[in-house]
Amino acid sequence: MRGDQPLVQHGHAGNGVAGVLVGRPSGRLVDRRGRVSVTASGALACGVLVALVGVAGSVAGLTALWIAAGAATTLVWAGLNTLIVEAVPANRAGATSVVSAFKFAGNAAAPAMWLPLYSSDPRLAFLAAGAASALMGVLTLRLR
Secondary structure, three states: HHHHHHHHHHHHHHHHHHHHHHHHHHHHHHHHHHHHHHHHHHHHHHHHHHHHOOOOOHHHHHHHHEEEEEEEEHHHHHHHHHHHHHOOHHHHHHHHHHHHHHHHHHHHHHHHHHHHHHHHHHHHHHHHHHHHHHHHHHHHOOOO
C-alpha cells in the first residue's frame, strides 16, 4: 500500500480538481435541464460511484472512481445551491448559510455514522454511504 500512497493522494486532490473543472458546466446544465434533474442525477451518480469505491479492485480504480465522484458532487451542489436560493428569495444569504452549517455538521458527524460500519466491513460503509446519496437523489425528484 505504501507504494500506492502518491496515487491515493492524487485521488483526493483529483476529487477537488474534478469539482472545479465541472463547476461551470454544471451551472449551465442546471440552466438547461433544471435544478431538480441535475441534483437528482448527480446524487444518483454519486451513490453508484461511492458504492463502487467499496469494491474497487485496485488503488487505480479507487482513484478513478473518487475523481468521478468529485465531478458528480459538483452536479449535486450546482442544483442544490440553486434550489436553496430560490426557496427563500427574501433571505437567500440566510438560507445558504443554514444549508452550509448543516453541510459542515454532516461532515463532522460522518465518522460517527460510517466508522462502525467500516469497522465491520469497509464495503458495507461505502454501500451505505452510496445508498444515502442515491436516496437523496430520489427524494429530490419529489420537488418537481
